[in-house]
Amino acid sequence: MNTQTRYSISDLAREFDITTRSIRFYEDQGLLSPERRGQTRIYSRQDRVRLKLILRGKRLGFSLTECGELFELWDHSNSGSELQLRLMLTRITEKRQALEQQLRDIAMMQQELDGAENRCSEALNALTAAQNAAKATQK
Amino acid sequence: MNTQTRYSISDLAREFDITTRSIRFYEDQGLLSPERRGQTRIYSRQDRVRLKLILRGKRLGFSLTECGELFELWDHSNSGSELQLRLMLTRITEKRQALEQQLRDIAMMQQELDGAENRCSEALNALTAAQNAAKATQK
DNA sequence: AATCAAGTTTACGTGAACGTAAACATCCTT
DNA sequence: AAGGATGTTTACGTTCACGTAAACTTGATT
Numbered sequence A, B: 001m002n003t004q005t006r007y008s009i010s011d012l013a014r015e016f017d018i019t020t021r022s023i024r025f026y027e028d029q030g031l032l033s034p035e036r037r038g039q040t041r042i043y044s045r046q047d048r049v050r051l052k053l054i055l056r057g058k059r060l061g062f063s064l065t066e067c068g069e070l071f072e073l074w075d076h077s078n079s080g081s082e083l084q085l086r087l088m089l090t091r092i093t094e095k096r097q098a099l100e101q102q103l104r105d106i107a108m109m110q111q112e113l114d115g116a117e118n119r120c121s122e123a124l125n126a127l128t129a130a131q132n133a134a135k136a137t138q139k
Numbered sequence C: 001a002a003t004c005a006a007g008t009t010t011a012c013g014t015g016a017a018c019g020t021a022a023a024c025a026t027c028c029t030t
Numbered sequence D: 001a002a003g004g005a006t007g008t009t010t011a012c013g014t015t016c017a018c019g020t021a022a023a024c025t026t027g028a029t030t
Helices: A009-016 A020-028 A045-059 A064-075 A082-138 B009-016 B020-028 B045-059 B064-075 B082-138
Strands: A035-037 A040-044 B035-037 B040-044
Touching (some): A009 A020, A009 A040, A020 A045, A045 A064, A064 A082, A064 B082, A082 B045, B045 B064, B064 B082
Antiparallel strands (some): B035 B040
16 A cells, blocks of 8 residues: 655655656755755655656646746645635636647647558558568569 | 748748747757748748647647657658668657657646636635625624 | 765756847848 | 848857766664
8 A cells, every 4th residue: 555654855766767866956946845854855745746746747848937836826725815816716727728738739749640650551561562562473 | 811832930930929049940950941042041831830840849848859750750651661660650659658648647737727726716705705794794 | 883875965067948149141112 | 322121140148957076964784
């Protein structure tokens, strides 16, 4: 079971296949704030989730700053003044629209890949057909 | 109708809301190769499509080098040796898997946004409810 | 006690993707 | 012909996201 509750920096580095340098850098940027036992950083399950979110954001081409904005949305979404909350809702909508644009982009790129794949395997068929023909004549 | 067949560099810059510097930079990186009339660059419809693909790739977090790889897939997908073609098919598969990962990432992030939005509007409801209660007591 | 792995801070280096500025050529208009 | 819009090359500057190296502390192991 996933009963682990605390992680060292190299635990996380290993699990997500990144360097400890990166993890400390994310902390520098204010995206993580693990506990300290003396000098040593100790990461909670929440920290681990944050890290996972950071990496997911990066895979989607978001900058670290944008990831931080998403955390703000997440963290303060049940507090704040009415104006704050309204502002947050519009920002959530913006992010959502960006994601929908990405979905469209992915769909189109998948079509391009389909096209390339088809032409590719057709060319391959043509080649092997030619080879078979050559073999047949050789006999 | 979209009958235009040639574009200046600033035509494209305006249309896609990027600088001419970027367009020339993409050319430096081998992603574009427009005709020349003397010194001046003239972009065809194909060039325009390429540019559109570059920007789409960028929105998906691909580097310019990766965009270039995708163009290779597209351009040479109907020529080359058998080995070349097989290699290309595996690379197409790789790209497709990357896109599928992105789809999963987007789905999860949309869920997070849903959660944030819900908590956000609940907090907002609580606030306005409190305000109404205050008004009522004031009467 | 010694050493060794794992962690730390500090600081400079790096590649990608442009921005910005200078100095110049071309063409069109007035 | 003088100016302005649009284009060009060349080259140095900048931001982001780390990499790399040095010099140090701390805790566990032999």
